[in-house]
Amino acid sequence: MRKIKIYVGCVLSEAPQEFQESVEALKENLRKEDFDVLDFAWINGAPNDSVDNIYEYDMRNVSDCDVLVALVDFPSLGLGMELERAYQESKNILAFAHQGKRISRMIVDLLRHYTDTPLLAYAHMDDIPEMVTKRLWELGVFSDGPLFQSAL
Numbered sequence: 001m002r003k004i005k006i007y008v009g010c011v012l013s014e015a016p017q018e019f020q021e022s023v024e025a026l027k028e029n030l031r032k033e034d035f036d037v038l039d040f041a042w043i044n045g046a047p048n049d050s051v052d053n054i055y056e057y058d059m060r061n062v063s064d065c066d067v068l069v070a071l072v073d074f075p076s077l078g079l080g081m082e083l084e085r086a087y088q089e090s091k092n093i094l095a096f097a098h099q100g101k102r103i104s105r106m107i108v109d110l111l112r113h114y115t116d117t118p119l120l121a122y123a124h125m126d127d128i129p130e131m132v133t134k135r136l137w138e139l140g141v142f143s144d145g146p147l148f149q150s151a152l
Contacts, residue, residue, distance in 0.1 A: 009126065014074065040058055080106070096122050
């Protein structure tokens with residue numbers, strides 16, 4: 001069976017270093033849960049030198065993923081573009097924000113009106129892998145949902 005591909009989208013260029021480090025730890029924790037986690041072109045606030053076109057690279061990751069895990073704690077034009085692409089391509093979108101964080105109404109309404117999952121609040125970023133797994137089970141991704149069937 002094919003692993004479920006996850007792309008973690010978030011702000012990077014304007015994110016605090018602590019947040020960037022937490023995102024990298026999150027990706028490693030998702031890999032430990034046996035997800036195939038796609039890497040973005042921006043690592044530690046600087047572009048990966050081997051990537052010539054970051055827009056194409058990141059949009060291809062959105063197109064190639066089964067699930068977009070969007071960390072919407074901080075405003076990001078790039079993440080907004082990734083969310084729109086994921087929505088247009090009917091991807092599963094799981095958007096997370098720290099509890100009590102104020103989020104753009106555009107994002108909240110996209111999730112509320114056009115996806116199967118509302119905005120998910122987390123207390124600690126370490127909680128997200130378990131929340132992803134739980135929500136994907138609820139959506140039928142692991143049992144008899146379309147991702148499970150395509151992963152066979």
